[in-house]
Amino acid sequence: MKQLVIFGNIYQEAGAEGVLAMLEALRQRSMNVVVEKEFLRHLCGSGGGEMGLESFDASDVPDADMALSLGGDGTFLTTVMWVSRQGMPILGINLGHLGYLTAGRLDEGMSIIDEVMAGKYRIEERTMLQVECDAVEIPHPWALNEVAILRHDTSSMLDMQTSLRGSELTTYRGDGLIVSTPTGSTAYNMSVGGPILEPTTACLVLAPISPHSLTMRPLVVRDDSLITVRTHSRATHYEVSIDGEVTLCPTGSVLTIARAPYCARVVQLQGKNFANTLRQKLLWGTDQRP
Secondary structure, three states: OOEEEEEEOOOOOOOHHHHHHHHHHHHHOOOEEEEEHHHHHHHHHHHHOOOOOEEEOOOOOOOOOEEEEEEOHHHHHHHHHHHHHHOOEEEEEEOOOOOOOOOEEHHHHHHHHHHHHOOOEEEEEEOOEEEEEOOOOOOOOEEOOEEEEEOOOOOOOEEEEEEEOOEEEEEEEEOEEEEEOOHHHHOHHHHOOOOOOOOOOOEEEEEEEOOOOOOOOOEEEEOOOOEEEEEEOOOOEEEEEEOOEEEEEEOOOEEEEEEOOOOEEEEEEOOOOHHHHHHHHOOOOOOOOO
């Protein structure tokens, strides 16, 4: 591994000193480090102006052996958006709170990178979603976590006429609908009562948000399923949230949601697995009694 592209959280003041120390340590290991320009500007304001680092624009990511995401899950999702089409592996170092998608904390950063440089890692291929609207262009139509259909500035319910692989499924009535990948099953999907899925399973979840009918429950389907949703509301528009990036779509328009033609390639250290993550991040098996 010779070249790394670096993405980071420009809104997080804490950890800048540790990030700069990590970048210097990488250069001492003869790594070619190229930093996304907005993140580099942030680091320069935090005392990194004399490092002489190269930069790049996020819309034109240079070829590299791996992308390094320095931040929390939001930063990781942004990194996925910019590099996954290139098939570039992504290693996450957590500067935030939960950091569910990351490999470890900033204070472990160099030991993690040394393990990666020694080849002590694997790459998990994670299903991504692609969404299209028949009425408007969606700027960033790819999601690692979920596509969520949501109300916009109104208390009125949404009516979401949903088809699965060309056959009518149902009309969901309620506050919205989440179509989640296995990776996203521990995000918005879990908060509305959806199941937790192992990240590499070949399936998707349809999870209604506050459904009007109590018989509407989360549904697990194959990940090669084509899902179409026509949404009606008393409002003129509804929201489509794609990993937190929101687009307004006109009422009556149709969304088509399918598996993306490429995967997110997530770097995992040897010895780390799904069971470890559940115990460490979601505190499974932890005695939380006072």
